Amino acid sequence: MILLILITLLWAFSFSLIGVYLAGQVDSYFSVLTRVLLAALVFLPFLNWRTPPRIALTLMAIGAVQLGLMYLFYYQSFLLLSVPEVLLFTIFTPVYISLIYDLMARRFSPLNLLIAAIAVFGAAIIRWNNLSGDYWTGFLVVQGANLCFASGQVAYKQFMQSQQSRGNTLPPRQTFGWFFIGASIVAALAWLILGKPQYPSSGVQWGILLWLGAVASGLGYFLWNKGATLVSPGTLAAMNNALIPAGLLVNLLIWNRDADLPRLALGGAIIVAAVALSEWRNRASKLTSDP
Template sequence: MTLLILVTLLWAFSFSLIGVYLAGQVDSYFSVLTRVLLAAAVFLPLINWRTPPRTALSLMVIGAVQLGAMYLFYYQSFLLLSVPEVLLFTIFTPVYITLIDDLLKRHFSWWNLLVAAIAVFGAAVIRWDELSGGYWRGFLVVQGANLCFASGQVAYRQFMQSAGYREHPLPQRQVFGWFFVGASLVVSIAWLALGQADYPKTPIQWGILLWLGAVASGLGYFLWNKGATQVSAGTLAAMNNALIPAGLLVNLLIWNRDAHLPRLLAGGLLIVAAVALSEWHTRQRQQQHRRN
């Protein structure tokens, strides 16, 4: 879980950097394209070009969905909803993670669903604001982003633990470049079709894009997905909402934006409780398995 915590802290700065320096100033599709291509550039030199075709293709599909398609839904949602509404509707991601994981394993875990529900409730405590009318279309668009991000995490976790990958194991850093190749194909097509000529105009904007691409997207997604293979589905689901209090806290401390501190504390404690419950349950199952 250490990797997930580190990436949560890393990504906590991204929202504010985008909101303060890029949003409304740089074309969103160009920002996404730049981030993904920079992330791909970090990992392409590490690719083992003898990667089995099944592994390469699987990772390309996962990257196309988890990162590429997710961004397309996500940025479209800002044209339909206010920022608080978009953030509010992202809190359903943990539920999707548990349900997709159970579906792939062909069993249902009430415990994982409970952990996800606690995390969702904690995020809702922090982010609940009055909703404007006519938001259902936007709600569905955000759920498309949530489903893409959730299914990509679960698929990566399942694939890395599958017998097919264990038959031809390679260090994850040597195959993760295929993830960004798949994402790059999707966002390149989207930028060519939908992008506008609104490019960065200052060195600060270019520097932020470089940071977001090489570090937040490149290193961040690699460590997050690797961390996803080391925890239970319940913990992974709960950690998806840990970014909300972390991002709000960074925004409050550095950019002095308004935040409701009692709600931030209460919601953050609920999310921490969800993660702790999941970890406790996992340890109990491991101890029981060793006894048997």
């Protein structure tokens, strides 16, 4: 749980950094490629090149979806929407996580869906006002990012847990490089086909790409996915929406954007309540299952 909280605080700055300094100024496909390549470089020194092919290919596929495809949708959304709007439209990620997890597990958990719905309700309270003219297009683009991010989280969680049950002792840091290699392949193809010669023109933009790639993506996704394997599906779903109040708060305090503080506080409190409900349910189930 603590890992998810720490990475939420880390990622809270990413929305505004992209929206203020990169969107419309640097080619989005180049930004995605640079970010995932830098993240891959962080883990290449630790990569076990003798990883069994099945594990390597599975992690590459998960990375291609969760990070590669997600970023392609995500960066495009900043060309259509403001930072608060992008944040708002991510509220549906918990619902996707809950439903995808249950679908892959071949079961239906009404409580997981309820926890995700509570988190969605809390996020919706924060900001639901006049939206830009690109509302529907932007909405669909963000949902594409949400679906990729949600399915990747669930797939990684289930895959790593299955490996642990089989006695696979390879440390995640020695295999996570495959995750970024898969994302890099998708980003490179997209840049070669759709990219434009619109590159960073200042040290600030290069510095932001370096930070987003090496720290927010490299360290961030490793710790987030590790944290995802340690919590219940309901907690993972709810924690995805904790990014919204955190991101809006950063946007307000640093870039002086308008935000409704009472709504921010109320919505954030509801999201926290969703996480607390999931943790309480998880602990209660452990107590009842213990002899």
